Structure formats: structure tokens, C-alpha cells
Amino acid sequence: MLKDLFSKLNKKVNETNSNDGTFENSASIMTKCPNCKKILYSKELYKRLNVCTNCNHHLPITSVERMEALMDEDTATVLFEEVASANPLEFPNYGSKLEKDQQKTGLNEAVVCAEGEIDGTRTVVAIMDSRFRMGSMGSAVGEKLARSFNYATERGLPVIVFTASGGARMQEGIISLMQMAKVSVAVEKHSQAGLLYIAYMTNPTTGGVSASFASVGDINLAETGALIGFAGRRVIEETIKEKLPDDFQTAEFLLKHGQLDRVVDRNDMKDYLGKILRMHSGV
Amino acid sequence: MAFEFEKPIQELEEKIGELEKYAAKNKLDLTKEISFLEKKVTDKKNEIYNNLTPWQRVEIARYINRPTTLEYIDAMFDDFIEFFGDRVYSDDAAIVGGIATYKGTPVTIIGHQRGRDTKDNIKRNFGMAHPDGYRKALRLMKQADKFNRPVICFIDTKGAYPGRAAEERGQSESIARNLVEMAGLKVPVISVVIGEGGSGGALALGVCNRLLMLENATYSVISPEGAASILFKDSSLKEIAAESLKITADDLKELGIADEVIAEPQGGAHNDKDTVYGTLDGVLGKHLEELSQLDRDALMEDRYQKYMDIGVYEEQS
Numbered sequence: 001m002l003k004d005l006f007s008k009l010n011k012k013v014n015e016t017n018s019n020d021g022t023f024e025n026s027a028s029i030m031t032k033c034p035n036c037k038k039i040l041y042s043k044e045l046y047k048r049l050n051v052c053t054n055c056n057h058h059l060p061i062t063s064v065e066r067m068e069a070l071m072d073e074d075t076a077t078v079l080f081e082e083v084a085s086a087n088p089l090e091f092p093n094y095g096s097k098l099e100k101d102q103q104k105t106g107l108n109e110a111v112v113c114a115e116g117e118i119d120g121t122r123t124v125v126a127i128m129d130s131r132f133r134m135g136s137m138g139s140a141v142g143e144k145l146a147r148s149f150n151y152a153t154e155r156g157l158p159v160i161v162f163t164a165s166g167g168a169r170m171q172e173g174i175i176s177l178m179q180m181a182k183v184s185v186a187v188e189k190h191s192q193a194g195l196l197y198i199a200y201m202t203n204p205t206t207g208g209v210s211a212s213f214a215s216v217g218d219i220n221l222a223e224t225g226a227l228i229g230f231a232g233r234r235v236i237e238e239t240i241k242e243k244l245p246d247d248f249q250t251a252e253f254l255l256k257h258g259q260l261d262r263v264v265d266r267n268d269m270k271d272y273l274g275k276i277l278r279m280h281s282g283v
Numbered sequence: 284m285a286f287e288f289e290k291p292i293q294e295l296e297e298k299i300g301e302l303e304k305y306a307a308k309n310k311l312d313l314t315k316e317i318s319f320l321e322k323k324v325t326d327k328k329n330e331i332y333n334n335l336t337p338w339q340r341v342e343i344a345r346y347i348n349r350p351t352t353l354e355y356i357d358a359m360f361d362d363f364i365e366f367f368g369d370r371v372y373s374d375d376a377a378i379v380g381g382i383a384t385y386k387g388t389p390v391t392i393i394g395h396q397r398g399r400d401t402k403d404n405i406k407r408n409f410g411m412a413h414p415d416g417y418r419k420a421l422r423l424m425k426q427a428d429k430f431n432r433p434v435i436c437f438i439d440t441k442g443a444y445p446g447r448a449a450e451e452r453g454q455s456e457s458i459a460r461n462l463v464e465m466a467g468l469k470v471p472v473i474s475v476v477i478g479e480g481g482s483g484g485a486l487a488l489g490v491c492n493r494l495l496m497l498e499n500a501t502y503s504v505i506s507p508e509g510a511a512s513i514l515f516k517d518s519s520l521k522e523i524a525a526e527s528l529k530i531t532a533d534d535l536k537e538l539g540i541a542d543e544v545i546a547e548p549q550g551g552a553h554n555d556k557d558t559v560y561g562t563l564d565g566v567l568g569k570h571l572e573e574l575s576q577l578d579r580d581a582l583m584e585d586r587y588q589k590y591m592d593i594g595v596y597e598e599q600s
Contacts, residue, residue, distance in 0.1 A: 191467075
């Protein structure tokens, strides 16, 4: 059940916090906001889902923490936890990198999928985790996402995907690129069944994930301050021989350019999603 | 000779040329020596071309004289009428498309268009499209769907253009939109990788019922140079990256991603373009014929199943 998994995962996450550096919330009493440099009580920060109480900077949050914050209590079941990566091209060092991230995060892959209720609406939710191979998408991530959409299509449920990814997982070569198509065919089937898909882009959503399911929700939301883009800033600057503005490829930049429906603060996430889901549930 | 790896062949051929000249000038009979060298040339060619490395194929796939989309259209289709524009912002010359007849049947053709010289390359942005290009492609695909025409896509791009305007106009969304919309098309879709298939920019014309690849074409999630610099922190390791990434037509066939490999003349399509057009014509016609047996819903289902089956993972108990 979800609860067991979450407590198991959280324990692992907490154990690694002290030497990880990025997820300091529960490991130490105080946390310094990387943006405004203010020293904050970790407990307070945690209560605000790792959003700085001083400057509203959104610090990283794990997939499991987000899932817990989002789902109504005791309603969620984890899905497809059995799907894990292989090393199809026998790419050098890939296997050991996977193992390392599994130990670091307590996850077996870069996405956690679950079925549960959000403000009373039954929903399939997939949350990517950028701590695991930068949230990159290989066969296992593609399979879990495609299964999530298929599962929702069969049961007439809406889907929310929280994206967080550096793109395709290069160690799986062309197979990873094809996962973009694989998830897309499942998204399209779900869409043709008249069901709701909300894409919720979190920091960072780039490359092949940005250029597939992340950008084609019926409703596209993004979290405050999230980096979202196709190509990397450095590559673009080198190509066009021009310095890019600071806000380039932020959620706010995308909103300005008409690429998003809304930018959402993490602490409003559940409220917005709950309302949107209710308005599509036909009750 | 176009490539560094062909040098040993070139040297032998030059030697033959010198001998012929010498023989003519001095009225000598060197037929035996020349035919000996000619045999050596044949052997050398077989040795080199039958053992091309993945990186050498990348070089062939990118070669400026390799036939491009418009040449295939010209050689294999009748009555081609090119259509322009995305109806939103511009006409992107990095992607061409339109309608034509193929063996008497109307079809929609869309493809990346590389330049055939420097000036043309500037116009075509080296075959690297902006969102406008993908949106033009999508518009033509939807048109094909409405009028029940098969869609034939030619893939030949380093990738989607990494630029400021491209990002501002939604490069990600334009590619993503094509993937889901192609998934929903209810007409046959056949994509042919004729040169370089570069990542998302290639896939935006590649969600198909049948994926065909020319023998020396490549298809990859990232360029070998990019992979070498990111994964191995050394861009000079591109040859090794090209090996590890499994990007050749044979690799993709083996991985179950490409459905058929189109043989090329020895040394590459540029050496005998007409032969390539003929070979592709045969294979394309066969697959179109097969797909024409499926009804509209079955075509979408066939495509769905093709992609659901791609992926290698473990199921832990």
C-alpha cells in the first residue's frame, strides 16, 4: 500500500539527507534558502512544501513528498512499482549509476505512479523525480507513464503528470527517444476517450520530456520559477551568439509567450487541481 | 572521393590512372599490371564499404551530395504540388510538404529539407526546423487525414533548431503536438529515414505505422558528438559514442524499431541515386499496399501497438 511505501521511502530519503545537501528540510533544524539566503526553520519550510516563507522560492521537493501532499489521506495506491530499468544497449556504467540512484532515493525509477483521490476526485497521478538520473526517461519511465494513461483510459479516470526531467535517457539510445512516441500514443488514446489530462511542469522540464507529454495536457500548468525548455540555454547561446535574458525558459517566460494556462504556487497546487478535476468529473 | 576513410581506394585509383597514362605515352602494354590493381581496388572497396563503422555511416548520412527529400519526391512521385506555411507565423523552408500521386494514388508527402549547397542551406536552416515547420507538417497531416490520403514522411535532420525564437514560439509544444496528433491519424503513415535522424526534431515526423531506414541512415536520441561531450566529457570520442548509442539502420532493425532497411549502392546513396530511388520505391509500395488493407481505426491501433511494444525493462516481483 501507498502508506507503507511512502514511509519506507521517506525513511530512506531522510537517512540520506545529511550528506545529500539538497533536501535538508527534515535532516537539520535550519535551512538556508538558496535564493534569498535567509535562514529558515526546516520544520516551517517543510510545512510550506519547501517553499521559502520569505521570498517564495520553490526549493526541490521529492516525488513522494509531493504525492503525500496532494492525495487525500488513505486513498492512494502505488501503481506499477514492479517496472524497473534494464540496460538494453549494455551501455558502460549505466547499471551502476542506476543502482546508486536507487540507493540514494529509495525509488526504483524516476517516476512514481499512483491512483487515489484529490479533494474527492479519483485520479491517476504520475510524479517524476529529478533526483533519479535527472528524471530522464528510459524504457521503465516510458512504460510506467504509458501504463498510467492506459490504466486511466480503461477506468475512465483523469491523469495528472508532474514532469521533472532532463529529457531522454541517453544510455538507452534510440529506445529512450521512442519512449516519447510511446507515451504519446497512450496520451492520445486517453484523449480520444474524452478524458482529462493535466500536465503540471515542475523544475526542470527540458528536452524530450518537454517535447512530448509535458506540453500537451488539456490544461498545461507549471510551478512557480520552474525551468522549462526544449534546448539547453548554453547550446542556444552558442548557436545564436547572443546572451539570453535571465528569465529565459522560466515558467513565467512561457506564460508570457502563451505556452501555459497558468503558473501555480506549490501551496496552491492541491486547491487548483481539486477544482479543475471537479469541474471535469461530471458531478 | 568524399571521405577520409576512402583514401586507400583513391590512392589505388590514382595509381591506375598514372599507369594508364604512362602506358599510352610510352606505347607499352601494362594491361596485366592495371588489371591487377583494379582487382585490388575492388578488394579494397569491399573491405572498406562492407565494414563501415557507425561513425563512417554518420559521415555518409550527412554528406552534402546525398539525395534530399525534394530529390526523392521528384524521382518517385508524380504531380507534386508543394504547399507552404503554418497559418500562424511563417513558412519554414527546413520542412517541405505537399500532395502528389504515387502509382496513381494521391498521397501527402512531408520531409525535412537540407540545403544542397551553402546558399540553399542558409535558406533551409540546414534542415533544422522551427515550430513553424512542425506546425506546417501537422497541418498537412490533418489535411491528409481529412481526405483519407496516406502520409509519407522523409526524415533528414540534425535536430530541431536550438534558438531563442524557436523556444519563444513553443519548440517543445510543436514537436509534442505532432507526436500525439500523429498517434491519432487514421491513415497510413510511413516514415523513411534518408539521412540523419536527429532526436525530437526527427521524431516529430516519425510516429508511423512503418519506419524504413536507408542502409547508411542513422537515427539517434543525441548526436554522437553531443553524447561524447555529455556522457564521456570528451567530444573527440564521437566514434565510440556512435558505437555505443546503436544508431545505424541495422541496429534499429535489430532493436525492433525500424521495420525494414533499404539497401544502398556500394559506398552510399550518392554514388547511384537512381538505384536508391528504385529500391525504395519497391519497398515503399509494398508497405503502402499492406497498410491499405487496414481500415481507419485499425491503422491507429496498429501504430499504437507498434509503440507500446518498444522498450526494454525488467518486471520485479
